[in-house]
Amino acid sequence: EAQVTQNPRYLITVTGKKLTVTCSQNMNHEYMSWYRQDPGLGLRQIYYSMNVEVTDKGDVPEGYKVSRKEKRNFPLILESPSPNQTSLYFCASSSSGTDSYEQYFGPGTRLTVT
Amino acid sequence: AQKVTQAQTEISVVEKEDVTLDCVYETRDTTYYLFWYKQPPSGELVFLIRRNSFDEQNEISGRYSWNFQKSTSSFNFTITASQVVDSAVYFCALSEGGFQKLVFGTGTRLLVSP
Numbered sequence: 001e002a003q004v005t006q007n008p009r010y011l012i013t014v015t016g017k018k019l020t021v022t023c024s025q026n027m028n029h030e031y032m033s034w035y036r037q038d039p040g041l042g043l044r045q046i047y048y049s050m051n052v053e054v055t056d057k058g059d060v061p062e063g064y065k066v067s068r069k070e071k072r073n074f075p076l077i078l079e080s081p082s083p084n085q086t087s088l089y090f091c092a093s094s095s096s097g098t099d100s101y102e103q104y105f106g107p108g109t110r111l112t113v114t
Numbered sequence: 115a116q117k118v119t120q121a122q123t124e125i126s127v128v129e130k131e132d133v134t135l136d137c138v139y140e141t142r143d144t145t146y147y148l149f150w151y152k153q154p155p156s157g158e159l160v161f162l163i164r165r166n167s168f169d170e171q172n173e174i175s176g177r178y179s180w181n182f183q184k185s186t187s188s189f190n191f192t193i194t195a196s197q198v199v200d201s202a203v204y205f206c207a208l209s210e211g212g213f214q215k216l217v218f219g220t221g222t223r224l225l226v227s228p
Contacts, residue, residue, distance in 0.1 A: 031214040042118075042205060042218035050214065058215065090159065094214055102149075103216055105159040 002027045004106035006091050012112045013081055021076045021109050023091030030096045032074040033103065036060065037088040046089075049074055081113040116141045118208050120219035127196050127226055135191040135222045137206030143167075148182065148189045149207040149216065159205075165189065196226045 004025045013019055025032065033048040035058075045058030049068040063085055065077040074093075078085060088110050092103040117140040127133045139148065150162040163173065165182050173180045177194045193200055203223045207216040 033214065035216075035218075040220055042220040043207075043216070044218070045215050048214055088157065092216075102161065102164050103214075104161075105151075107158050110157075 002104070004091055004093055004104050006089075006106040006109050008109060009107060010110050012114065014114055015082055016080050018077070018079050019081060019111075020078075021089060021091075021111070023074045023076065023106060024072050025074075025091075025093040025104070026072065027093060027095065027104065028071065029093035029104070030071070031094045031103075032068070033058070033092045034064070034066065034074070034076045035090045035092065036085075037090065037108075043090065046076070081111075083113045085111065086113050087111060116143075116146075116208050116210055116217045118206050118217055118219035120204075120206055120222050122222045123220075124223040124225065127224070129198060129226055129228050130195050132192060132194050133196050133224065133226075135193075135204050135206075135224070137189045137191065137219060139187050139189065139206070139208045141187075141208060141210055143210040145210070147209045149209070150180065150189075150191050151205045151207065153203040153205065153221070155202070162191075162204075193224075196224075198226050198228055200224060201226045 007022045030051045034046040035043040037043045044060045046064050047066040049055045090108050091106040094103045119138045146167045148165045152160040170182050179192045181190045203221045205221045206219045209216050
């Protein structure tokens with residue numbers, strides 16, 4: 001089954017404690033992205049990756065890091081989380097083929113930083 | 115710059131009523147894609163439709179229909195004979211040609227009561 005998986009699905013942590021949210025897709029997609037969803041703001045892109053070792057900032061990259069060492073994985077790293085990073089995070093992937101403008105979303109990770 | 119506006123924050127209807135969710139977009143590109151996603155209370159994002167800028171035909175899928183009008187930069191979504199299961203947050207999104215990024219509206223929460 002084609003899917004994007006994220007782990008963990010729920011995470012409560014404290015300010016300053018480094019964490020990683022993993023994202024993996026099994027569709028051999030080139031493009032992967034991270035979004036955060038906040039009330040009243042919709043979803044905003046954090047980082048995206050065009051392919052292995054190619055990443056770039058989205059609209060709200062401050063406080064986040066990403067890496068793309070393998071095509072299927074695109075982890076989101078918060079090296080020193082702060083309460084304003086409490087949010088619902090979605091990973092997405094898409095291909096460079098004819099359906100490249102449809103993004104497949106993971107189930108979401110709800111992060112709370114206290 | 116691209117922008118998506120969903121002016122309706124929340125809509126409440128009674129089951130079997132028809133309801134239209136508005137979406138207005140801004141883009142300078144001539145090639146772009148428009149999307150609608152549904153986010154039920156469980157939190158995942160469910161893809162509903164994708165429409166490219168060269169295809170202005172309206173589309174109907176069961177109780178769902180979409181009206182794309184380039185002249186008014188709108189891509190409205192109508193649910194006919196609404197049901198309680200339609201209760202969700204609905205997002206309209208825009209992707210410009212060549213960019214692997216979705217710009218989302220702030221969403222419209224639809225509440226359908228029995």
